[in-house]
Amino acid sequence: MLILGVTTSTAAVGVAVWCDDEVLSVQQVRTDRRHAEELTPMLAQVLADAGVEVSDIDRLAVDVGPGRFTGMRVGLATVRALAFAVDCPVVGITSLELLAAAVPERPVVAVIDARRNEVFQQAFSETSTGPARVGTPSSLMSDVPDHALVVGDGADRYRDLYAAAPGAARILADQDPQAAILVRLAASRVASPGRTIEPVYLRDPDVQINIKTRPNETS
Amino acid sequence: MNQQVVLAIETSCDETSVAIVAGGSRVLANVVSSQVDLHARFGGVVPEVASRAHLELLEVVLQEALDEAEMTAVDIDAVAATHGPGLIGALLVGVSAAKALSVAWRVPYVGVNHMEGHLFATFLERPDLARPVVVLLVSGGHTMLVHLSELGRYRLLGSTTDDAAGEAFDKVARYLGLGYPGGPAIDRLSQEGRADAIAFPRGLLDDGLDFSFSGMKTSVINYVRKHPDTANADLAASFQEAVVDVLVAKTIRAATMTKAASVCLGGGVAANRRLRSRFAEAAAAGGFDCLVPDRAYCTDNAAMIAAAAAWRLSQDGPTGLDDGAAPNLKLPLID
Ligand SMILES: [Zn+2]
Numbered sequence: 001m002l003i004l005g006v007t008t009s010t011a012a013v014g015v016a017v018w019c020d021d022e023v024l025s026v027q028q029v030r031t032d033r034r035h036a037e038e039l040t041p042m043l044a045q046v047l048a049d050a051g052v053e054v055s056d057i058d059r060l061a062v063d064v065g066p067g068r069f070t071g072m073r074v075g076l077a078t079v080r081a082l083a084f085a086v087d088c089p090v091v092g093i094t095s096l097e098l099l100a101a102a103v104p105e106r107p108v109v110a111v112i113d114a115r116r117n118e119v120f121q122q123a124f125s126e127t128s129t130g131p132a133r134v135g136t137p138s139s140l141m142s143d144v145p146d147h148a149l150v151v152g153d154g155a156d157r158y159r160d161l162y163a164a165a166p167g168a169a170r171i172l173a174d175q176d177p178q179a180a181i182l183v184r185l186a187a188s189r190v191a192s193p194g195r196t197i198e199p200v201y202l203r204d205p206d207v208q209i210n211i212k213t214r215p216n217e218t219s
Numbered sequence: 220m221n222q223q224v225v226l227a228i229e230t231s232c233d234e235t236s237v238a239i240v241a242g243g244s245r246v247l248a249n250v251v252s253s254q255v256d257l258h259a260r261f262g263g264v265v266p267e268v269a270s271r272a273h274l275e276l277l278e279v280v281l282q283e284a285l286d287e288a289e290m291t292a293v294d295i296d297a298v299a300a301t302h303g304p305g306l307i308g309a310l311l312v313g314v315s316a317a318k319a320l321s322v323a324w325r326v327p328y329v330g331v332n333h334m335e336g337h338l339f340a341t342f343l344e345r346p347d348l349a350r351p352v353v354v355l356l357v358s359g360g361h362t363m364l365v366h367l368s369e370l371g372r373y374r375l376l377g378s379t380t381d382d383a384a385g386e387a388f389d390k391v392a393r394y395l396g397l398g399y400p401g402g403p404a405i406d407r408l409s410q411e412g413r414a415d416a417i418a419f420p421r422g423l424l425d426d427g428l429d430f431s432f433s434g435m436k437t438s439v440i441n442y443v444r445k446h447p448d449t450a451n452a453d454l455a456a457s458f459q460e461a462v463v464d465v466l467v468a469k470t471i472r473a474a475t476m477t478k479a480a481s482v483c484l485g486g487g488v489a490a491n492r493r494l495r496s497r498f499a500e501a502a503a504a505g506g507f508d509c510l511v512p513d514r515a516y517c518t519d520n521a522a523m524i525a526a527a528a529a530w531r532l533s534q535d536g537p538t539g540l541d542d543g544a545a546p547n548l549k550l551p552l553i554d
Contacts, residue, residue, distance in 0.1 A: 036314055036315050036318075036543045036544065037543040038541075039315070040319065040322060040540040040541070041539075041540045043322060044322055044540060047322075069267065069270070069308065070307065070308045070311060073270060073274050073308065073311060073312055074311055076274060077274055077316040078316065078318070078319040079319075080277070080278060081281075081315070081316035081317075081320050082322075082323050084281060084282075085319070085320055085323030085324060086323060199271075199274065201271070205268045205271065207267075
């Protein structure tokens with residue numbers, strides 16, 4: 001089975017092609033706000049490196065966030081358009097799960113910078129998976145199990161806070177969701193039609209309502 | 220122009236649109252899904268809400284366009300998307316999807332300037348429109364008088380020094396409690412009011428080709444403070460008349476000064492009924508050939524993007540796959 005996977009929910013952009021039991025080709029770079037600029041050429045290059053065409057793809061995989069809204073949407077719009085074009089199903093996997101799957105240690109806590117002094121956070125232990133939540137690191141600290149490994153760009157950013165967690169967490173710096181892991185996990189998941197793969201925002205849009213109206217107007 | 224088939228995506232603001240156009244002007248499909256209801260309760264377009272909705276709507280609109288054109292992927296020769304100006308998050312949904320389709324379908328990608336799209340909207344109906352043309356582009360974000368001697372050669376004759384005309388409509392409508400979007404609300408209510416009820420100032424009417432609408436908006440607010448019993452319909456009709464007076468007078472002045480052969484209207488505000496009729500009357504009186512495009516081609520739509528894309532592709536070739544979005548992209552102008 002040929003799988004193409006795309007991750008764009010953090011500062012990283014990654015693309016990987018998986019065939020049968022191995023990663024055929026993969027690229028992953030860190031960008032800041034250039035997800036759209038990086039992704040499509042990378043996609044074409046990774047496909048070329050693997051010697052496959054879009055029409056050969058059996059299944060697509062995408063990192064559905066949480067993370068940077070604009071970055072996530074670049075990946076989702078790309079993957080959904082590819083799924084539309086080749087009429088193949090899609091597997092969506094969260095960025096937090098991708099971070100956790102990259103390390104063997106349990107418990108592990110995946111933390112993604114959500115800006116505005118908040119993080120997206122989820123704990124994974126041997127036997128259970130906690131809820132994915134958004135909040136300030138201190139407000140979510142009770143979700144961090146003792147002696148957990150804490151991974152992700154949120155762990156980098158709030159290193160001191162997490163290091164001081166009860167039970168002394170260990171920090172693994174410089175981790176992004178990996179495209180190579182995405183395609184590996186996607187191989188054993190249930191795939192669905194592309195348009196049913198929803199982004200995981202975890203946070204409502206910022207809405208400023210600022211309507212000044214004519215006084216005493218009833219119409 | 221050959222009969223090349225372009226599929227274009229427009230997601231720069233709050234309309235999700237996909238069109239299929241052959242030969243640069245034959246519209247085979249032009250599907251527009253408006254998010255207006257989604258934004259109405261906020262009194263304006265909320266960028267993050269718009270971006271989320273574009274992602275939700277895109278495949279459905281894409282499929283509808285292909286169905287309407289009775290086409291499949293093999294019929295498409297190029298894929299285009301608006302890459303600016305507009306809301307960055309919204310633009311990137313269309314750009315990303317269009318680039319992915321171009322890779323999947325192995326056809327060129329073309330990134331299109333939204334304002335150039337509005338100019339090309341005029342040629343969808345009258346590819347033969349006599350040149351030079353003076354185009355009045357009026358929308359929520361722009362008020363420009365553009366002189367076009369040939370395709371791709373645009374000269375800016377005038378623009379707004381403060382609010383765009385559509386923005387002024389929105390602000391006045393909001394103040395009068397007419398809801399959002401303001402343009403259609405004022406257009407509707409004006410039918411019931413007297414255009415000569417209140418003599419609002421005509422900003423910069425006798426002064427050059429630039430526009431100023433901010434003072435006109437303020438004068439409505441000041442008038443209501445002094446005369447709180449004035450009917451909304453009279454306020455709307457009188458304000459609309461003042462704006463239309465300025466827009467029409469400056470267009471005719473610009474066309475006369477530049478010895479243009481024709482005048483043309485574009486942009487979302489060009490859907491305004493009073494502007495459309497006054498514009499056509501004034502053009503006829505001035506002896507100019509005139510095009511007031513179908514309202515579907517005035518408001519944001521992907522057909523105009525496809526038309527501009529076909530021409531850009533023939534001039535500049537495909538856009539690179541490393542193309543992104545430019546929220547403040549300017550119309551390429553000559554002096
Ligand atoms: Zn527009």
